[in-house]
Structures are given as C-alpha cells and as structure tokens.
Amino acid sequence: MIVIVLLTILIVFLVSFIRKQYTHWDSFDIPHLKAKFPFGNLESIVKKQRSFGTAIYDIYKNSRDQILGIYLFFKPAILIRDPVLIKNVLTTDFEHFHDRGVYVDPKRDAMSGNIFALEGAEWKSLRTRLTPAFTSGKLKGMFENIKSIGTNLVDFMQSHAEEQAEIEIRDIATRYVADSLALIAFGQEGISCIENPDHEFRTNAKQLNSNKSIINVIRASSVFICPTLIKLLRLKGLPGFMRKFCIDMVTKTIQYRETNNIVRKDLMQYLIQLRNNSSTEADEWKIKTSAKGTKSMTYEQIAANIFIFYIAGTESSSSTIAYTLYELTQNENLMERAKMDIQETLEKHNGEINYESIMEMKFIDLCVKETLRKYPGLPILNRECTKDYKVPEMDFIIKKGTSVVISLLGISRDEKFFPNAEKYDPDRFTSIDFNEDMYIPFGTGPRNCIAFRMGLLVVKVAVVMLLKNFNFKALSIKELEFDFGTVGLLPKEGQCKIKILKDADVKAE
Numbered sequence: 001m002i003v004i005v006l007l008t009i010l011i012v013f014l015v016s017f018i019r020k021q022y023t024h025w026d027s028f029d030i031p032h033l034k035a036k037f038p039f040g041n042l043e044s045i046v047k048k049q050r051s052f053g054t055a056i057y058d059i060y061k062n063s064r065d066q067i068l069g070i071y072l073f074f075k076p077a078i079l080i081r082d083p084v085l086i087k088n089v090l091t092t093d094f095e096h097f098h099d100r101g102v103y104v105d106p107k108r109d110a111m112s113g114n115i116f117a118l119e120g121a122e123w124k125s126l127r128t129r130l131t132p133a134f135t136s137g138k139l140k141g142m143f144e145n146i147k148s149i150g151t152n153l154v155d156f157m158q159s160h161a162e163e164q165a166e167i168e169i170r171d172i173a174t175r176y177v178a179d180s181l182a183l184i185a186f187g188q189e190g191i192s193c194i195e196n197p198d199h200e201f202r203t204n205a206k207q208l209n210s211n212k213s214i215i216n217v218i219r220a221s222s223v224f225i226c227p228t229l230i231k232l233l234r235l236k237g238l239p240g241f242m243r244k245f246c247i248d249m250v251t252k253t254i255q256y257r258e259t260n261n262i263v264r265k266d267l268m269q270y271l272i273q274l275r276n277n278s279s280t281e282a283d284e285w286k287i288k289t290s291a292k293g294t295k296s297m298t299y300e301q302i303a304a305n306i307f308i309f310y311i312a313g314t315e316s317s318s319s320t321i322a323y324t325l326y327e328l329t330q331n332e333n334l335m336e337r338a339k340m341d342i343q344e345t346l347e348k349h350n351g352e353i354n355y356e357s358i359m360e361m362k363f364i365d366l367c368v369k370e371t372l373r374k375y376p377g378l379p380i381l382n383r384e385c386t387k388d389y390k391v392p393e394m395d396f397i398i399k400k401g402t403s404v405v406i407s408l409l410g411i412s413r414d415e416k417f418f419p420n421a422e423k424y425d426p427d428r429f430t431s432i433d434f435n436e437d438m439y440i441p442f443g444t445g446p447r448n449c450i451a452f453r454m455g456l457l458v459v460k461v462a463v464v465m466l467l468k469n470f471n472f473k474a475l476s477i478k479e480l481e482f483d484f485g486t487v488g489l490l491p492k493e494g495q496c497k498i499k500i501l502k503d504a505d506v507k508a509e
C-alpha cells in the first residue's frame, strides 16, 4: 500500500514538474516552440534520426527568429541566431555567460573537473595555467611527434594504394588522430591504432559511445543537457572502466618519467611541470620540483584534463581530415590546386615537410578553413547565463541559469553569412563576400578552443602527407549524411569512402 502511495506521489510530482517546465516560455514575450511530451524539441535524437548538433540545426533552419525559446528534453533553453547577440554572449558580455553549464562535480567526481566543464574562477585559473601549453613555440616542439604518426599513416596506406582500394577515410583518420593524441597528450609511445584498430586505447573511447545500457544513455545525454540528473542519481560523468584506464595511464607515466628523469615534449610533460609548480614558461620542458616539494595537481586532475584533450580533439580533428579529403575528391580542380600548393611549397623547403612548410601552404589552409565552415567539428556552442542579462534593444532578460545554445552548423550554412553556403568553395575566404564574425569553427572569446592551433596542425599534417604521397578519387558525387550517435559532426559510418591510388614517383618521407 505504502509503495503504491509513494509511486502515485512520485508520478504526480513528475507530471506536474514536466508540465511546469513545458510551459516555461509561455509566460515570456519571446517566440518559442511548443514542447512535445516527453522529449521537448529533441524527439529526433531519441528516435536515432539526429544527433544533438543536427537536431538543433533543424530548429535553426526552420525558424527566422533571432531569439527562440526551446526545450532540451524538459530543460528550457534559448537558441540565438542574431549575429550581434551571438558575439555579445561569447565575447563582449562574457562575464554573464562564462560557464557551459555541463556536468561538473570535482569534489565527488575528480574526473569531471576538466577545463571544458569547470566553472567560474576555477575554470579561469586552470585556463590561464594551461594556455601556455598551446603556444606555437610549444607546438613546434611537438611537430616531429605528429609527423612521425603521419609517416606511420603513409606507410600503412601504401598497400591499399597498390591495390587501388576503396577506403573509409573517417575510420582511418580517427585512428591517425588517436595515435597522435596518445603521443602528444597522454605521452604514450608505440600505440598504433593505425595498424591495430582494436587497440584498447581506441576501443575504450569507442565503448563510451557504443554502450547503450540505460545508465550509460542517461549519463551520456545528461552530461550536456541535464547535469543535475547525474548528481541526483549519484552517477559519475564517466563509467568506472574509463576513469580507471585514464588515471592508471597517467599515474604510471608520471611515476616512470619522474623516476627515470625522462623529459618529452608533450602535454603530459607540461602538466607534470604544473603539478610540480615549476616553470612552464617559454619553451622549457625540464622536470623541476618546487622547493617545498608540494604538488599543485593530483593525478586525477591531470587525468581529467588529458582525457578531455583526447575527447575534444579526436572527433573534431579526424572529421576535418575526412571531410577535406572527401570534398577534394568531389572536385578535381580543387584537388589539383591542393596538390600543386604542396608541391610548390615543398620545393622551396628542399622537399621537407616541417612546421614552416606546412604553415606556408596557402591553398591547403583555405581548404581546411572551408571544411571547418561547411562541417564544424563541434556543431553547437553552449553557454549558461551566470548573471541576469538584459538583451540590448529588446524587452527581454535572460535569467541566470538559462541555457543558451548557438547552432554553429546553422550559422556556418546560413546564406546570409556565407552566400552559396552548401557549396564547398575554399576561395570564398579570399573575397569579402562573407560575414567574418560568423566564421567561428573554434568558438570565440575567452572560452574558445584552447588547442585550435594543435587541431589545425594535426589535420594539416595528415592532409599534406596523404596528398603528397597518394592520389584519391571519388566513388560517386554526393553530399554526405551525418551520424546521429555522436556529439561531433561526423559523417555516417561507412559513407565517407574514396579510392586511393599510388602517386607514381613519390615516396613517403
């Protein structure tokens, strides 16, 4: 009897809570969508037709309103489309929107205390301390490591080129990026996902998306959309096997390096120095211990950040490589110009692929830029309002605690900002016929992508080394569809296929 009464109370409570949530925007004077029980405006995600990013893109495309009230499941949020307001939220009025509002609870769950999720002063302090790890000086120091993975990729592709094979470029690009980040973030040598796609380094990360147990589904969707639910259910942001894998790897690596006085030029080294409170200025990589021997970061805190570098970097960088190669095969003229750019630039550098020669390739740069416009690796930006905000020239206040969503895919494909937006046209960036403020594939303002230079370099090394050594041809001329099961904007599995051929007289470096 008591159980029935408690269940009834719970159901009544839930129904009235959801009803209240679903009428939230009715009392505000802004255009808004009607919520549909029980998924608000995100039914297409649950039906596995859309990802979070593409579901928000659909809403963007179907509306003309500059501010639109929407429901992320049962959480009210606003989608903003007005370029001035977007800029205000991300840059000018950042003090009202400095958090993402995603799941974070470092006291109970140390791995959630990463730079992507941290809030307020804690985020600011960590961002200030981590920023010097991503300068061009530090990046130059990592270049040879990234190139060594590029060389492995070229070696691996030789036999496919001999056979004139059809390759799934999304899959191969993901394996190359996994190896690159294993080396330059986790500091792990000898991990070859390129040769061994079932290496635990990759399968563990894959399992995060593929495990569809109810706990995992709640966890994965709530990290972004309903962080409170994770706390209420006393869950953690990552499953136990993943937390253990990262913390063990980080602990072993730090202990090994410190015991053997080993110094490498990678992000792990940088974090070891931060932990030891020693200098991280300029291009110093030495392990020095603070006079008092105190440690400013725990192993878990280091693991949390190394893990987020891996997660934030993998899908975004690998999809950029895949889309660039795919688009170039769709247009022979662009492909020829890309190859010519590589050839002519390398001639000026004695044929050597190095940091400087890659940075000098102008057409390659335009192609990668255009890929990131047409296919922004992270298709949404989100912020939480941290202090009531009066929208300029409108009688509307964004209340503290409200989620604000920006469809990066929407603005990137908006004809108002990028004429002929569906066309892949690298030359658009040499004209003035586009809205520069709305070209923000790495976000913008103080909370933009901390590692955008690194992302670009990892992408360009792969694109340049593959185009230098091989020819690629389209199997058919068609637009790609997007995957629904990921946060990043990935092409549907198995769709991004192209043909690889030998490039007569060239050899891998």
Ligand code: HEM
Residues within 6 Å of the ligand: 090, 115, 116, 117, 127, 185, 308, 309, 310, 312, 313, 314, 316, 317, 320, 372, 376, 377, 378, 381, 382, 441, 442, 443, 444, 446, 447, 448, 449, 450, 451, 452, 454, 455, 456, 459
């Ligand atoms: C082509 C590759 C990449 C793309 C397109 C990309 C894109 C983005 C975007 C759009 C954001 C959100 C910015 C905002 O909210 O304003 C972001 C944040 C972030 N990205 Fe990247 N990213 C890439 C590569 C990487 C790599 C390689 C790493 C790490 C090694 C990385 C680490 C991060 C981190 C830590 C943040 C959160 C920064 C903060 O909150 O302070 N990203 N990225």
